[in-house]
Amino acid sequence: xxxxxxxxxxxxxxxxxxxxxxxxxxxxxxxxxxxxxxxxxxxxxxxxxxxxxxxxxxxxxxxxxxxxxxxxxxxxxxxxxxxxxxxxxxxxxxxxxxxxxxxxxxxxxxxxxxxxxxxxxxxxxxxxxxxxxxxxxxxxxxxxxxxxxxxxxxxxxxxxxxxxxxxxxxxxxxxxxxxxxxxxxxxxxxxxxxxxxxxxxxxxxxxxxxxxxxxxxxxxxxxxxxxxxxxxxxxxxxxxxxxxxxxxxxxxxxxxxxxxxxxxxxxxxxxxxxxxxxxxxxxxxxxxxxxxxxxxxxxxxxxxxxxxxxxxxxxxxxxxxxxxxxxxxxxxxxxxxxxxxxxxx
Amino acid sequence: xxxxxxxxxxxxxxxxxxxxxxxxxxxxxxxxxxxxxxxxxxxxxxxxxxxxxxxxxxxxxxxxxxxxxxxxxxxxxxxxxxxxxxxxxxxxxxxxxxxxxxxxxxxxxxxxxxxxxxxxxxxxxxxxxxxxxxxxxxxxxxxxxxxxxxxxxxxxxxxxxxxxxxxxxxxxxxxxxxxxxxxxxxxxxxxxxxxxxxxxxxxxxxxxxxxxxxxxxxxxxxxxxxxxxxxxxxxxxxxxxxxxxxxxxxxxxxxxxxxxxxxxxxxxxxxxxxxxxxxxxxxxxxxxxxxxxxxxxxxxxxxxxxxxxxxxxxxxxxxxxxxxxxxxxxxxxxxxxxxxxxxxxxxxxxxxxxxxxxxxxxxxxxxxxxxxxxxxxxxxxxxxxxxxxxxxxxxxxxxxxxxxxxxxxxxxxxxxxxxxxxxxxxxxxxxxxxxxxxxxxxxxxxxxxxxxxxxxxxxxxxxxxxxxxxxxxxxxxxxxxxxxxxxxxxxxxxxxxxxxxxxxxxxxxxxxxxxxxxxxxxx
Numbered sequence: 001x002x003x004x005x006x007x008x009x010x011x012x013x014x015x016x017x018x019x020x021x022x023x024x025x026x027x028x029x030x031x032x033x034x035x036x037x038x039x040x041x042x043x044x045x046x047x048x049x050x051x052x053x054x055x056x057x058x059x060x061x062x063x064x065x066x067x068x069x070x071x072x073x074x075x076x077x078x079x080x081x082x083x084x085x086x087x088x089x090x091x092x093x094x095x096x097x098x099x100x101x102x103x104x105x106x107x108x109x110x111x112x113x114x115x116x117x118x119x120x121x122x123x124x125x126x127x128x129x130x131x132x133x134x135x136x137x138x139x140x141x142x143x144x145x146x147x148x149x150x151x152x153x154x155x156x157x158x159x160x161x162x163x164x165x166x167x168x169x170x171x172x173x174x175x176x177x178x179x180x181x182x183x184x185x186x187x188x189x190x191x192x193x194x195x196x197x198x199x200x201x202x203x204x205x206x207x208x209x210x211x212x213x214x215x216x217x218x219x220x221x222x223x224x225x226x227x228x229x230x231x232x233x234x235x236x237x238x239x240x241x242x243x244x245x246x247x248x249x250x251x252x253x254x255x256x257x258x259x260x261x262x263x264x265x266x267x268x269x270x271x272x273x274x275x276x277x278x279x280x281x282x283x284x285x286x287x288x289x290x291x292x293x294x295x296x297x298x299x300x301x302x303x304x305x306x307x308x309x310x311x312x313x314x315x316x317x318x319x320x321x322x323x324x325x326x327x328x329x330x331x332x333x334x335x336x337x338x339x340x341x342x343x344x345x
Numbered sequence: 346x347x348x349x350x351x352x353x354x355x356x357x358x359x360x361x362x363x364x365x366x367x368x369x370x371x372x373x374x375x376x377x378x379x380x381x382x383x384x385x386x387x388x389x390x391x392x393x394x395x396x397x398x399x400x401x402x403x404x405x406x407x408x409x410x411x412x413x414x415x416x417x418x419x420x421x422x423x424x425x426x427x428x429x430x431x432x433x434x435x436x437x438x439x440x441x442x443x444x445x446x447x448x449x450x451x452x453x454x455x456x457x458x459x460x461x462x463x464x465x466x467x468x469x470x471x472x473x474x475x476x477x478x479x480x481x482x483x484x485x486x487x488x489x490x491x492x493x494x495x496x497x498x499x500x501x502x503x504x505x506x507x508x509x510x511x512x513x514x515x516x517x518x519x520x521x522x523x524x525x526x527x528x529x530x531x532x533x534x535x536x537x538x539x540x541x542x543x544x545x546x547x548x549x550x551x552x553x554x555x556x557x558x559x560x561x562x563x564x565x566x567x568x569x570x571x572x573x574x575x576x577x578x579x580x581x582x583x584x585x586x587x588x589x590x591x592x593x594x595x596x597x598x599x600x601x602x603x604x605x606x607x608x609x610x611x612x613x614x615x616x617x618x619x620x621x622x623x624x625x626x627x628x629x630x631x632x633x634x635x636x637x638x639x640x641x642x643x644x645x646x647x648x649x650x651x652x653x654x655x656x657x658x659x660x661x662x663x664x665x666x667x668x669x670x671x672x673x674x675x676x677x678x679x680x681x682x683x684x685x686x687x688x689x690x691x692x693x694x695x696x697x698x699x700x701x702x703x704x705x706x707x708x709x710x711x712x713x714x715x716x717x718x719x720x721x722x723x724x725x726x727x728x729x730x731x732x733x734x735x736x737x738x739x740x741x742x743x744x745x746x747x748x749x750x751x752x753x754x755x756x757x758x759x760x761x762x763x764x765x766x767x768x769x770x771x772x773x774x775x776x777x778x779x780x781x782x783x784x785x786x787x788x789x790x791x792x793x794x795x796x797x798x799x800x801x802x803x804x805x806x807x808x809x810x811x812x813x814x815x816x817x818x819x820x821x822x823x824x825x826x827x828x829x830x831x832x833x834x835x836x837x838x839x840x841x842x843x844x845x846x847x848x849x850x851x852x853x854x855x856x857x858x859x860x861x862x863x864x865x866x867x868x
Contacts, residue, residue, distance in 0.1 A: 167589065167594070168585070172365070172594070
């Protein structure tokens with residue numbers, strides 16, 4: 001147990017270290033002065049601050065090592081520089097947009113699980129029968145649809161043709177919800193605004209289309225993974241043995257099938273999260289969802305290098321931390337995996 | 346129950362107490378004195394501020410606003426304004442006004458752009474493009490406070506377009522008391538980013554490239570009906586603006602694309618207003634650079650281009666071909682000036698005669714943004730490139746980011762440029778002077794860099810008279826001079842369009858500038 005914890009902590013620290021090196025190197029690889037890119041401030045402004053003896057750790061004479069040291073200490077103190085474009089602190093901007101993306105991905109994942117798992121079971125239990133073929137063809141279609149195209153079609157049908165659902169943003173701009181957690185539904189529930197019901201409804205209306213666009217693709221993925229795992233489990237000897245002992249299909253499935261089929265797919269499902277986040281970032285730009293994806297793409301359009309650098313680091317750190325923690329948790333709980341030879345992402 | 350919830354999800358509409366306007370970009374500041382471009386004007390001029398005078402939106406006449414009445418001396422040089430009483434400034438979180446609007450505010454607002462020694466003149470850069478281009482700072486001799494509610498403005502010479510200039514989007518009134526407070530706090534620069542005015546709405550929140558939120562000014566002096574909130578949802582893509590209008594996420598949108606007008610017309614719940622535009626889109630030659638200083642070459646280049654084809658391809662028949670720089674609705678318009686006809690053979694001959702050989706290369710700068718006077722300068726530049734190729738001229742099309750584009754243009758680095766002008770008031774002087782006078786080179790609105798003594802003389806003389814008949818005579822001369830010299834080739838006067846939802850009442854097209862939301866309501 002301790003062994004696993006230590007190994008994972010080690011792995012996480014090393015990976016994060018490499019990421020920080022990469023991010024630091026980006027400042028030198030982007031066109032422009034590295035210090036300007038890291039802080040988002042122009043050299044003159046930095047000089048001015050220095051002259052006013054504000055300690056900003058600006059030391060153009062110091063070597064690369066001392067610069068890296070400064071960079072890291074500023075990162076840890078939440079001082080991520082400011083955006084070239086808006087002049088706002090990047091830490092605040094990222095802390096506002098990253099939760100929006102996580103929220104969207106989480107809802108999409110939830111819906112995909114609710115739909116994908118049972119459908120996967122149905123397909124496996126009716127293996128090589130009509131339901132199986134139907135679901136399988138649905139999943140092939142769903143899986144091969146580009147997510148941005150799907151999002152556009154959904155907009156075309158539900159927003160423009162029927163006029164049922166809004167196509168941009170997370171909440172009508174008319175409503176003011178104080179930003180506490182960055183998760184819109186939680187923020188609304190926590191706030192003490194008068195027309196909470198209407199605001200909540202509005203937020204839900206905004207959520208439906210983007211969530212669906214992401215969820216459809218992920219659902220088909222989960223369906224396929226589940227189906228394969230269930231088929232394998234049902235073909236294994238202990239299931240045959242259970243049948244031989246005279247249990248009904250239902251008993252076999254409930255007592256032996258579900259648990260054993262789910263255990264191998266859980267890590268696979270968790271690993272879908274980065275793909276999900278990538279899809280979410282694409283969908284965000286289409287629905288003008290104020291998440292990290294549309295934020296980064298804006299930054300790229302406007303060549304806002306300080307924002308690109310900080311944004312990339314934030315996203316990659318989040319993805320690494322998330323997937324590794326899930327992986328670690330699964331290893332700690334899965335009896336088959338007690339012995340760990342090496343960590344994998 | 347579930348059905349009911351679903352129903353609510355797909356039918357609930359936004360609050361009637363707020364108007365959402367999908368605008369095309371972020372303003373550069375909240376002070377139209379500093380910027381003549383539409384985005385800044387829309388976001389500030391009529392929402393946050395008032396002027397001494399206004400244009401009536403339907404008749405175009407000058408009507409009282411913060412000045413209730415005015416007297417002009419017989420020599421036409423002295424204007425005395427009686428000011429409105431009990432006009433309250435915005436009360437914002439960082440400033441609570443202690444008094445009503447009075448003569449001090451007028452003095453402060455005018456002196457800020459007029460006097461280079463004024464403590465606020467250099468704040469935010471010290472450039473006032475509109476008033477500088479019209480030389481208003483030199484025209485005004487003095488602005489005097491006679492008493493708390495009476496102001497006297499004396500001019501150096503008689504100028505008949507003066508009152509019209511005071512009613513434009515740029516002659517706004519700022520709060521002198523707010524400026525004083527900011528000076529004391531050493532925060533002068535906030536005057537243009539955290540604005541205080543007397544307008545129907547006050548600024549409550551602004552996020553670059555995302556939104557501008559305004560709230561109602563409860564003590565607004567007009568009896569206009571106001572909604573609690575006014576929101577500018579910044580949406581740079583025109584197709585996305587249209588989509589949001591269709592779904593009801595916006596109540597009104599800025600600049601519907603000409604190619605999308607048909608879509609708006611087909612929707613039952615949308616309204617498309619159309620108004621002949623007080624604007625001109627043109628192709629200006631940089632006359633300060635040889636060989637474009639030669640009128641014959643400018644004429645030859647103009648003859649090489651088929652303007653009718655440009656009109657069809659770029660404006661989708663929502664514009665009329667331009668003959669003068671003023672549109673036909675203006676009284677200075679003259680239909681019988683010397684025309685430029687499309688004739689590539691003659692153009693080529695003329696070019697050769699003037700020493701332009703095959704393979705000569707020039708630049709056409711195309712503005713990167715869409716304006717009603719030129720919805721797609723890039724495409725127009727491509728077409729012109731094709732036409733000029735036929736007469737043996739190589740064209741390089743140049744475009745930068747909008748802010749850089751304007752900066753480089755003012756430096757005169759272009760050979761020619763596709764740009765235009767929207768009038769700020771109904772006076773034709775508003776076309777002739779900012780576009781082509783010598784003074785306008787410095788202030789950066791004379792894109793042809795054209796300084797022609799005789800022209801300046803004519804348009805200045807026109808201002809000595811107040812009778813339109815007499816003035817029209819001089820503008821006729823100016824039109825002829827321009828048709829002969831061709832410092833720029835007028836291409837089109839585009840109609841102005843405004844699209845909004847049926848629920849929105851009272852939104853009019855303001856032919857002379859920025860959009861106005863005071864008095865607009867929603868059902």
